[in-house]
Amino acid sequence: MDNTIRVSVTDRDGKVHELDAPTDMGMNMMELCKSAELPVEGTCGGMAMCASCHVYVGSDHNLPDKSDDEEDMLDEAFFVEDNSRLGCQLHLTDELDGLQVKLAPVGN
Secondary structure, eight states, X not given: OTTEEEEEEEOTTSOEEEEEEESXXXXXXXXXXXXXXXXXXXXXXXXXXXXXXXXXEOSOOOOOOOOHHHHHHHHHSSSOOTTEEEGGGOXXXXXXXXXXXXXXXXXX
């Protein structure tokens, strides 16, 4: 398929989901996970105002820098690691083909 990349998402139970992701619809990682019915809430609707789409990036992709809003939100999130990103801020582009992410644990 044209305009499609392959993304690997590991859920919180350790199960790997291989997803085909369109790159011509302006989708982000959070929206892709939600469309695959993975347990990602996206409470704020993708505005980097919550951390319910927190993921760990496991592949070595050249990702866009974190915005100030994303940095601020991750400062308040639980279980943050060096490879933490908000799924809503990872827009699906051809350059992300083969991206591997893992859903972060849910904080209390």
